[in-house]
Amino acid sequence: MAVDVGDSIFLLFIFLFSTLIFFIFHLSKKKPARSPRSPLALPILGHFHLLSSALPKSLEALARRYGPLMQISIGSSRFLVASDADTAQQILRANDVEFASKFVFAPSHHNIFKEAEFVNAPYGTYWKFMKRLCMTKLFAGPQLDRFYHIREDETMKRDGEDTMMCGARLSFAEVHGPLKHVDLFGNGKRLRTALRRFDALIEQIIKEYEDDCGEASEEKDVMDILLETYRDPNAEIRLTRDQIKHFFLDLLIAGVDTTSASMQWAIIELLKHPHKLKKLRRRLTRR
Structure with missing residues (x-):
């Protein structure tokens, strides 16, 4: 996954801006009742600050803390991340039709x-x-x-x-x-x-x-x-x-x-x- 220098500058600006909003207004989102566990997200950024270019390693580290099924946000897009074989089997086999359409x-x-x-x-x-x-x-x-x-x-x-x-x-x-x-x-x-x-x-x-x-x-x-x-x-x-x-x-x-x-x-x-x-x-x- 490659990120341009321009992207990095833009990301830094958004990070500083969103952090300022976070500490001033203490924005928080109420999770759905059955929503999977998720790390603390920043406004606008979501969990982008927790992900490195070695994406699988980042997700592995987060899964150790938040479990085999977690929710990750990148900007306004939300992803469901399955990190063990049993959970993946439930998604890819038992509920294949519900998860067949791709992002x-x-x-x-x-x-x-x-x-x-x-x-x-x-x-x-x-x-x-x-x-x-x-x-x-x-x-x-x-x-x-x-x-x-x-x-x-x-x-x-x-x-x-x-x-x-x-x-x-x-x-x-x-x-x-x-x-x-x-x-x-x-x-x-x-x-x-x-x-x-x-x-x-x-x-x-x-x-x-x-x-x-x-x-x-x-x-x-x-x-x-x-x-x-x-x-x-x-x-x-x-x-x-x-x-x-x-x-x-x-x-x-x-x-x-x-x-x-x-x-x-x-x-x-x-x-x-x-x-x-x-x-x-x-x-x-x-x-």
Whole structure:
């Protein structure tokens, strides 16, 4: 999670201002009767002052004090944080439908593919249709193995890296109520520029598939299946062109982000435990 220098200055100003209000007026909010435990929040800031760039470590420290289920506020946005397996199971399995819709961070407001998201789409007909399509056709059986080399090549392209840097950047102003619609530091503009480049690339690919649609093919890939659904007048959901484009954007970002985050955390943990790093080196040397 990256924070710009401008963000830091803005955050300092808000912190001083909110602290002044807190001590003058002693503002407090009455919690709902069944609200989870929560740290003391500052006006405007919420719990932003308790969170560092190492977000998981910050939440872990707070969970030790406030329990496995707590409420965290960032600006005007509230989050429910589950920190143990039993609580997470109750949320993700027993009450999956109630928690299926996801919070949309501020960079999504600068997405040029309006209402075309699948991963962050609200739980409903479109989300259920795409999930079923993924499980039964798009990623079934050997489909993933057939395109491993293509996915590996795509992760090396710079469009995915520009997009990731802009889409993952968090600004306090962007999560604070109506301010998240204001592009204070130009990050939204950079994100839209990267997405337009991606849009031009994927549009060219779609046109190539459409030009070759008459040619016989033994096996259909993901684009073939999506375009079939796009052209099918009897399909349960008529996909739009933007929905197809955003589906591939979700795949690209998810593949790059999850892999890089896992590698970074693995390396950090190995550096914190030198004896385990030496053990790993010995095993790799033997191979």
